[in-house]
Amino acid sequence: MKSVFKSPLSLTVLASCLLSVGAIAAPANDPATLAQIRDSAMKSDWAYERLADLTDLVGPRLSGSAGAAAAVEQVAAAMRKLGAKVTLQPVKVPHWVRGAETAELVDYNGRPAGITQKIVLTALGGSGATPAAGLTAPVLVVRSLDELKAKAAQVKGSIVLVDVPFDQELADRGHAGAAYGPGAGFRYVGPKMAAELGAAAALVRSVGGANFRIPHTGVTGLVDGARIPAAAITTEDVLLLDRLLARGPVKMHLTLTPQNLPDADSFNVIADWPGSDKADEVVIVSGHLDSWDLGTGAHDDGTGVAGAMGVIETLKKLNLHPRRTIRVIAWMNEENGTRGGKAYFDANKDKLDKHFAAIESDSGGGRPFGFIGSVTPPMVKYFAPLKDALAPIGAGQFERHDIAGAADTSPMERAGVPVFEPMVDSSAYFNYHHTPADTLDKVSPLELKRHVAVMTSLSWFLANMEQPIGRTAHQDSED
Missing domain, CATH: 3.50.30.30 (Glucose Oxidase; domain 1)
Structure with missing residues (x-):
């Protein structure tokens, strides 16, 4: 080891080399780790393969349907295989049949x-x-x-x-x-x-x-x-x-x-990638598992679910565990009731102080240009290292909004939890949205890789931030 430190390698490059073989613990939000996360995600087809499983093998997933039930089992099994701690949270959902x-x-x-x-x-x-x-x-x-x-x-x-x-x-x-x-x-x-x-x-x-x-x-x-x-x-x-x-x-x-049947039993799929010294604090990264019944929900919201799942796959591959727990959630019933988001909020409303941030992806799988977040203005400067890390893949933009407004995380956001989402090109999204044409062939594998890179980098960065991120600017008592 003594001769290594006399070599011209910088400490950053050395850390990157050692990380690649799992020799040392991750030094949180340093440039080398962020670069490894980005580059690993950009080389992986794992999320696209999971999207293919969801859309081609399960198909439509309207809440209360056999497809929705099969999707719960499929996603839970994939996350267990990665070694995540998986919980199925019960949710009563509408059951409408065309x-x-x-x-x-x-x-x-x-x-x-x-x-x-x-x-x-x-x-x-x-x-x-x-x-x-x-x-x-x-x-x-x-x-x-x-x-x-x-x-x-x-x-x-x-x-x-x-x-x-x-x-x-x-x-x-x-x-x-x-x-x-x-x-x-x-x-x-x-x-x-x-x-x-x-x-x-x-x-x-x-x-x-x-x-x-x-x-x-x-x-x-x-x-x-x-x-x-x-x-x-x-x-x-x-x-x-x-x-x-x-x-x-x-x-x-x-x-x-159509028929409006009695509410059905279903689940949110929750998969935890445990943190280290701040494991009791949580960063959520999520998409919704249900879809309308006309197509196979590839953009809405298969890409969101697959992108969130890809966060844990990327970190597992690099043998990285963050300080805070990263919690992947595949929400049930966003499309016609948002019962999944409401059920999670009701079960956790007394623990929101332990929810550091929440990410929700539900704008399709178009080209990501960066991310949007409902942090307070003084916090923006702290995200510069993340923007720098994502710039090489053209995803280094950060837009601060008072309210991000994602559907399933909105109860948490109204209660003060900062909410983030990928900033994507959605100019063609509503060509397919809620139609029979929302199928796998409309999703670009390259853009899904970028999507996973943004989601994983953002999740990791939030889970390791030293600065208290604070609460959102606009809070109210609604749930």
Whole structure:
């Protein structure tokens, strides 16, 4: 050893060499360790292989389904194989089952005798059912909730279509969330308001881009007692309806036969990679395990789950254990209830002081440019070493937000736990989101490697920070 220290090797390079053979304990957030984590993740196909297992072997994973149950077992087994301490946290989840879904235009001005026109749509989560033979009613188009209220007299007995376009240009310029938000809000509130006003059924314009006559499903705010049939209709068919309605009244025959079954038993999958001297403190890294039933949930949110799983695989490969425990969570029921996130919060609300930070990935598997975090402004400077470590793979950006706003971690965030998420290019995400096209072939293996590199580096960095990160700037008492 004496001759080694006389060599021209720097201490940083020496540490890197020794780490590669597991000869010494990791010196926390030094540049060599961060570089090893980054480079190891960029060489590994493990997360993509787990994503293939999830999407190709299990398939759709809507809460309460056989697919969701199989996914719980698959992910738990993979994490146990790595040596993580795995816990299955029970969660009661909604169990909604899609049935038949067809529609056709049966009357409109200028319709040739014997002609009807098929409309492409898909039932929205929580939708009620039509009679088995369907229903026929006039179509009423509105373009805002205010217009829906103003036309209350026309709503009763009608099939109401809420027509709010998705702003793809906004998404193309890096604001996909802002493009999605308005449409998603109308999708959630519109059917409920239409039901309260006596509508026979409610339709919403699909919330997403691409416009290849593919409908985008999603959750609604419908409740028992006013659970009318509700569906998302493709952009092309909305435009057809607009043109036909300009000629005069239009009637549609609609058949939707979903079922709202009793709540089902399910689980959050929790996998701990134990810390050392601060093992009682936790850094969460997570994605949601459930998906809608139309596709196989590759982007939403298979990449988030596989990326979080890849954190432990990367650290195990390098024989690294952080100071704080890194806790991988595959949340159940983000899509139509967020019951998993709420169950975890309820079980841990008296232990939030031990939750140092939480990471949630739920924006798809696009190119990561860095990360977003809801730390207070004085903390930003402490993340410079992490930004430097991720810069070589083009992921060294850090945006500070008062509220990160991820779904399953939001109860913790409102209670003061800092929340982080990867900063990804989501300009094409809503082409596939909640559609039959959300499949493995849409995910880039290279970008998933970058995703794992960001998630692992960020998890490790947080788990080893010397500085108390503090609580988030905006706290309230909601749970």
